[in-house]
Amino acid sequence: MQEAVIKRAKELLADGSVNRVVGWKAGEFAYDTTPAVFTSAEELDAGFIYNDFCAPNLSKYIIKESRKEGKLLVFLKPCDTYSFNQLVKEHRIIRENVYIIAVPCTGKVDVDTVKSKGIKGITGMTSDGENVTITTLYGEKTMPKSETLGDKCRTCKSKKHVIFDEIIGDDGEVNTDGARFELVEKLEMMTPDERYDFWRNELSKCIRCNACRNVCPACTCESCVFDNPNSGIQQRAATDSFEENMFHLIRSFHVAGRCTDCGECTRVCPQNIPLHLINRKYIKDINEFYGDYQAGSDLETRAPLNDYTFDDCEPSIVYKRGGNE
Amino acid sequence: MQVNETKEFRPKIVAFCCNWCSYAGADLAGTNRLNYPADVKIIRVPCSCRVNPMFILRAFQRGADGVIMCGCHPGDCHYTSGNYFARRRMTLLFSMLDFMGIERERTRVEWVSAAEGAKFAATMNEFVETVTKLGENKRLEDLRCKKQ
Amino acid sequence: MFRLPADKLNEFFAAIASAQSLYIPVDGDDGRASYKKWTEGTALSKALNTVRSAKDFFFPQTTDICDFNMNGKNIEIIDNRTESEDFVIFGVRACDARSFTILDKVFLAEPIDTYYATRREHGTVITMACTEPEENCFCGVFGIDAAAPEGDAACWMTEDSLYIKANTEKGEKFIESIKSMLEECDSSAVDAQKAKTKEILEKLPFANVSTDYFRKNTLLDIFGSEHWKKLSESCLGCGTCTFVCPTCQCYDIKDYDTGHGIKRYRTWDSCMYSDFTRMAHGNSRNSQVERFRQRFMHKLVYFPDNNNGEFGCVGCGRCLSRCPISMNIIKVIKTFGEE
Numbered sequence: 001m002q003e004a005v006i007k008r009a010k011e012l013l014a015d016g017s018v019n020r021v022v023g024w025k026a027g028e029f030a031y032d033t034t035p036a037v038f039t040s041a042e043e044l045d046a047g048f049i050y051n052d053f054c055a056p057n058l059s060k061y062i063i064k065e066s067r068k069e070g071k072l073l074v075f076l077k078p079c080d081t082y083s084f085n086q087l088v089k090e091h092r093i094i095r096e097n098v099y100i101i102a103v104p105c106t107g108k109v110d111v112d113t114v115k116s117k118g119i120k121g122i123t124g125m126t127s128d129g130e131n132v133t134i135t136t137l138y139g140e141k142t143m144p145k146s147e148t149l150g151d152k153c154r155t156c157k158s159k160k161h162v163i164f165d166e167i168i169g170d171d172g173e174v175n176t177d178g179a180r181f182e183l184v185e186k187l188e189m190m191t192p193d194e195r196y197d198f199w200r201n202e203l204s205k206c207i208r209c210n211a212c213r214n215v216c217p218a219c220t221c222e223s224c225v226f227d228n229p230n231s232g233i234q235q236r237a238a239t240d241s242f243e244e245n246m247f248h249l250i251r252s253f254h255v256a257g258r259c260t261d262c263g264e265c266t267r268v269c270p271q272n273i274p275l276h277l278i279n280r281k282y283i284k285d286i287n288e289f290y291g292d293y294q295a296g297s298d299l300e301t302r303a304p305l306n307d308y309t310f311d312d313c314e315p316s317i318v319y320k321r322g323g324n325e
Numbered sequence: 326m327q328v329n330e331t332k333e334f335r336p337k338i339v340a341f342c343c344n345w346c347s348y349a350g351a352d353l354a355g356t357n358r359l360n361y362p363a364d365v366k367i368i369r370v371p372c373s374c375r376v377n378p379m380f381i382l383r384a385f386q387r388g389a390d391g392v393i394m395c396g397c398h399p400g401d402c403h404y405t406s407g408n409y410f411a412r413r414r415m416t417l418l419f420s421m422l423d424f425m426g427i428e429r430e431r432t433r434v435e436w437v438s439a440a441e442g443a444k445f446a447a448t449m450n451e452f453v454e455t456v457t458k459l460g461e462n463k464r465l466e467d468l469r470c471k472k473q
Numbered sequence: 474m475f476r477l478p479a480d481k482l483n484e485f486f487a488a489i490a491s492a493q494s495l496y497i498p499v500d501g502d503d504g505r506a507s508y509k510k511w512t513e514g515t516a517l518s519k520a521l522n523t524v525r526s527a528k529d530f531f532f533p534q535t536t537d538i539c540d541f542n543m544n545g546k547n548i549e550i551i552d553n554r555t556e557s558e559d560f561v562i563f564g565v566r567a568c569d570a571r572s573f574t575i576l577d578k579v580f581l582a583e584p585i586d587t588y589y590a591t592r593r594e595h596g597t598v599i600t601m602a603c604t605e606p607e608e609n610c611f612c613g614v615f616g617i618d619a620a621a622p623e624g625d626a627a628c629w630m631t632e633d634s635l636y637i638k639a640n641t642e643k644g645e646k647f648i649e650s651i652k653s654m655l656e657e658c659d660s661s662a663v664d665a666q667k668a669k670t671k672e673i674l675e676k677l678p679f680a681n682v683s684t685d686y687f688r689k690n691t692l693l694d695i696f697g698s699e700h701w702k703k704l705s706e707s708c709l710g711c712g713t714c715t716f717v718c719p720t721c722q723c724y725d726i727k728d729y730d731t732g733h734g735i736k737r738y739r740t741w742d743s744c745m746y747s748d749f750t751r752m753a754h755g756n757s758r759n760s761q762v763e764r765f766r767q768r769f770m771h772k773l774v775y776f777p778d779n780n781n782g783e784f785g786c787v788g789c790g791r792c793l794s795r796c797p798i799s800m801n802i803i804k805v806i807k808t809f810g811e812e
Contacts (some may be wrong), residue, residue: 027606028678028807032799035707056798061707111794116504121607122520123563123678129473130474135607137673187424196426207525207534209714210746214711215797225379233379234748237740239535242467247381249421253378258416268797270524270713272503281424285417305417308409309401315416315434317424386734470731 004168005050005075005103010041012073018072018099022061024054030125031111035061037072050075052127052145055108055152055263059083060217061091066094074098077105078172079152081161082260082296083217088163089299090258091281092220102164104172110267112151117143151276152263155180162297180261184280203244205271208237212265212275218255218295225250256282257305260296289313336390338365339432340449341380343373345403346438347395353442361449365393372396373434374407378418380433385465391431391456395445398436408436427464430455474663475648475655477635485635486511486563488651492761493559493597496530498523517564521607526719526791527569530562531592532576534716534741538588538726541735557591561647563599567622568612568789570600573720574623575787579722586670591770597647599637600624602663611679611803617787620670629663633736636663639806680805684784686774687810695774700808705765705800712743714792714801715768720785723749744768754767768795 009021025036025047033054037043049250057080065072076084087093109125121137132148134141158178159172167260187195213219213226225231226247238244252259252275261283266273286293286304290312293304342348348369354361370376373396384392394415396408415434423429435448477485485685490511498518504800506520508527515595542549547643580589599623604781605608610618621627628645637655640647648655674680687695715721725742728735744767750757758764776785786802793801 027799028793029572030791032801034799034804041331058709060807077611095736120605123608137676138605175357192428193384194426194427195424199425207710209713209716209743211709211711211797223747227746229748229751231430232730233383236727236742237535238730239738239740240467240469242386242465245425245465246379246386249382249425253418253421265795268711268713270717272505272524278421278424281421282417289416290413293417305413308406308413310409312409312412313416315412315419315432317416319429469729469736470733472733 001051001103001169002048006044006048006102008101008166008168009038009044009048009073009075011045011126012099013039013041018073020072022058022065022066022072022074023047023048024050024056024058024075029123031109031122031221037065050111050133052106052109052129053111053125055110055150055223057083057215057217057262059087060215060220062098062207063087063092064222068097071097073101075101076161076164077103077104078159078161079105079157079260079262079267081163082158083262084296085163086161086258086260087217087220087298089296090220100164100166102161102171104169105159107145107149107153107156109145109148110152112150112272114143117147138237144145148265151266151274155161155182157261157294159235181280181284184277184284187277199245201243202273203248204241205273206238206244206248207271208247209270210233211268211270213251215264215268216251217254217260217262217264218258219251248275252278252282255279257286257293257303258295259283260294312322333363334455334457335364335463336459337388338362338391338449338453339384339389340365340367340395340467341370341373341376341392341394342437343375343396343403343408344369344371345372345446346397346401346436347405347445350437350445353439354446355442357442359442359446361446362453364453365449372402372404372407372415373411374402374404376411376415377380378391378414381418382465385431385462386467387470388462388466390404390459390462391433391452393433393435393448393452395435395448398438401438403412413415422465428459431462431465474534474636474638474658475652476658477655479630479633479635481654482517482635485651485654486515487513488654489561489563492650493561495561495563497563511563521605522569522791523608524791524795525717526558527562527565528571528572528576529770530596531573531581531589531671532722532724532741536739538586538739541737543734554588554591559595559597561599563622564601564628565598565622566603566789567600567611567617568787569719570598570622570624571612571615571617571787572789573598573673575720575776575780575783575785576720576722577635578783583691587701597626597643598624599644599647600627602627602629602666604630604666605668606673606677608678608791609793610674610677610788611682611790612788613674613677613680613787614682614684615784615788619674620667629666631662631666634662636660638663641791656658670765671754679788682806683810684730684773684806686806686812687777687784688782692770692774692778695809696770698809700805701766702762704800704805704808705762707800708745708761708765710745710747710761710764711746711797712741713795713797714741715745716741717791717795719787719789719791720772725783744771769802772802773806778795 012018021038024033026049031053106210158174260277402408495511496508498506500518506518506523540551580586603619625641626639724739725760726739772785
């Protein structure tokens, strides 16, 4: 796969259709890939990779990149294409300046998941698509790839690319089994006290590093309300439990209906807070209240919060539905 | 914190009322001399659609025990569609607050027209009673804002 | 050197906790370690290190500074500092122990930061030697010996025993207070462990990373380098690296209006943020390249320039494992080093 991707990138650079390539750059170990811009065939040979460890979503980088001189080439995984589409829809990406090559994805290995299995000192990892071989300072281990996936990939919403100019490999299918809502449902079935304890336990870990916000392809405000000294809620840190709640409530509400469920927030959280559950709750509610909606799946439909029907359910539906009293 | 044990709990209620219907409804309740508890503090907004989810959270932060939003009946919005958007917004927000384990009875939306002074008073009476039963807001409080 | 049978560890903790608060690394339900107050039944984590650094104990994420009460035209200033309790942090790794030395240079230099100084006086740091360093570790690059950590007293854990040795007066006093549980011994077991750990340390992927470039080149050459633009390209501008870093010490002082008064507090700040060092005239660093450069220049150039060549990094590897896009100090050092 990687050879095919590099070959195509070189061709497009050589014939002048694009002047730079946005992709993933190899790091010190197999797993620490960094998004990067490549401008020459030499740079591509030196560092470009595409494999089972390229988890970062590149879509957000294109906002800035697409405003620069010349056309760029970007490689997008299925879930990245949803984010990309959503950003085009919100006029954040200048589509004409971007040439998209869709690349298939079978789930990305998450090093924290691997480490959580008690594997220490990982100096290298290779994946053949079925199994992941891990070289560590203390020996070599192999485990099925399915066990190494992060939250982001364990319940993949779609393997279908929704926007691209050309595709390498075969396109996949949208996953409709609803498995991604299982944890949300489990929480809904708890009592309010249990839910409160669950979220207090999780959100009290928050260190307000803003990684979730800054990585989120839906968080693209030029200046965030939490950075605005005049907003009255500019916070450097969560000095009170209320602020922990408020930051995540407001942030998730702001992306409600626009969140494509790419799972980057949870992937990057240094404190391992399952932030995607908050976003998935909104997605699940939107689906239940206003009909199925997948942000980023097309360029035409109105976002659920920018839309209404005369016979929408009343807010009192919340008192009547699901969960224990 | 000093708590006066003998004093009975009186909830603080914030009511966001749209200028065109609900605020006029509250006015009518007043001119008709209908009783509703003084615990309800009304904040007038141009339209229910003006209510940002942040307003609701800030009310709780600053010590509210319950927050109610009132607007024109669906279809009667002064700005044609404001309350339809507000309806979706509040539905999702309340559902999320519930998901986080915040007591779901602390938040409410009621549609009150300018002619419904009686409904306004009845709604407020009922809401105050509900929140009184729930007691002090502990789950969405900001300790710094509590008076020592 | 003193020895404690490993099966007496719980009693050892209980004895310490009976006199003062004891904090040890504990595994969370997600398997990630963090410092928790020891109570009966709390088990010591086997993880190499905590996700958050130990700087929280002396330089917490937020510190209340004072309250202002407004009464008509009078402003009453209330110092709400409470007497700090004595506490022991057990199981600090060599990297974090060194980070306290670095923080001391900042906070205990004139004018002394009394909030930090008070905590430092009340805290006793008991370190734990590493036996299984991980791939992200590079404390050796900064002259730290993971097998013989600093701190008030250092510990070594073997299969059957805990060995402890005082490094400072405070450490000696600490050992004195629990001496009845310990037995004196020689250092042969510890020496054997040290030798074994040293072998692993030498094999670590970053064991030979060189920081020479930052010593040989001038501040302006490094500052003006072409590398910064390329390196910072992928930086998201979040504060993860600074907040998990044991030596990052920048903070902001903010006022919070409670509706009936003002609370003044200080909180960690991050040079990666767009509003870092925003002043009345605006911001001195307006692009992410400048902000990114600031962080690494501070650690690798400015700090050593002001502190007899000591780098502002301890090689704990937290930023390596936590950066959302895996851009980190090692990649910066290596990029410059290859020049």
